[in-house]
Amino acid sequence: MSALEIVLSGVVGVLLIFLLFIILGKEKKVKDKTVRSYAEGLNYIINGDYNKAIRKLKFVVARDTDNIDAYIKLGLAYRRRGNPKNALVIHRNLLYRENLSKEQRLEIFRNLVEDFEDLNDKQSAVEWCERIIEIDKKNRWAANKLWTLYPAVGEWDKAIELLKSSPQKDKGRVKRRSAIYKMAEGLKLLEDGKYHESRLVFKKAIKYDASCEAPYFYIAESYFKEGRIQDALVWWERYLGISPDKSSFLLRKLEKALFELGNFDKVGDLYERLIEKIPDDIRIVISLALFYEKKGKIDEAVEVIDKYQEKYSGDSVALITRARLLVAKGELEEAERLLDDVLEKSRVKEFFVCKNCGYKSEEVRWICPDCKEIDTFF
Secondary structure, eight states: OOHHHHHHHHHHHHHHHHHHHHHHHHHHHHHHHHHHHHHHHHHHHHTTOHHHHHHHHHHHHHHOTTOHHHHHHHHHHHHHTTOHHHHHHHHHHHTTOSSOOHHHHHHHHHHHHHHHHHTTOHHHHHHHHHHHHHHOTTOHHHHHHHHHHHHHHTOHHHHHHHHHTOOOSOHHHHHHHHHHHHHHHHHHHHHTTOHHHHHHHHHHHHHHOTTOSHHHHHHHHHHHHTTOHHHHHHHHHHHHHHOGGGOGGGHHHHHHHHHHTTOTHHHHHHHHHHHHHOTTOHHHHHHHHHHHHHTTOHHHHHHHHHHTHHHHTTOHHHHHHHHHHHHHHTOHHHHHHHHHHTTTOOOOOOOEEOTTTOOEESSOOSBOTTTOOBSOOO
């Protein structure tokens, strides 16, 4: 090899080394920028700036396609920005990756649950929660999700089984919730006109918790809808015995049923028994007064209202009822005075309101149709 060749070889070698340093330097800068962008993306998620988080994380995954966690967080950012469809596509595609760790797979599953929740596909959310449980039987996150998801999709038996495995110390609450969940299974049968079948389910609900009043009410309802009023009365009486404080909505229906059976006189006895148990419920007092009015006993009706005057002071319905009775007695001036007091008030239609989420219902409920929580309407 000539001296020139030796010199050229040396120059080429130096150039190659120089280029290598440049390449390695650029790769290091890119890697450093990728790591920094990932950290910035996470910080933007924490601060709720999802648009910036998406830009940073898209930069990361474009340069590091093996960064599974960056893909997961990118999907999360899309979901929180209000685009769960994009999130679902990203998280689903990750399932095709090989060599996912158990932790990464569980994290993807958790995000899929929340993607489907945001898409209002609760059945799919349930399925992915159950997959989490298959991998990690003691996963509390999935169990807590299923706590609300099972009732939302009508999986009442599964909801009850989950309750049985619950670590809750309040066994009474678990029993009551189980009874109401079982009762909910019977409601579908009741709505479909399968009265006998619904009663069988309601009676199973009672076995979970005999002190839960809801199944008694719906057994009575099933008999009433079937035209078996006498049987309905038997179960309404049982309901009243268990839960007199939740009975005012039943009064008109009971009065009508007793009238149809020719037992109208029993209405007064019923109201008086209820007043003894719950004297603060002015609705029962008013119902008893109106019962006496129907029998033509106006003086007794006024006496009933006056007896509980302190409890109903300011109650428009009670005042109007008293004014009506005074008109019947011919005491028009006193009736006019009372009506003047409530002239600017109008009786608003009564709703049952969920204390948890504010859902309004014209009918009595034990499970909120919106948030699925129990015992929030009383």
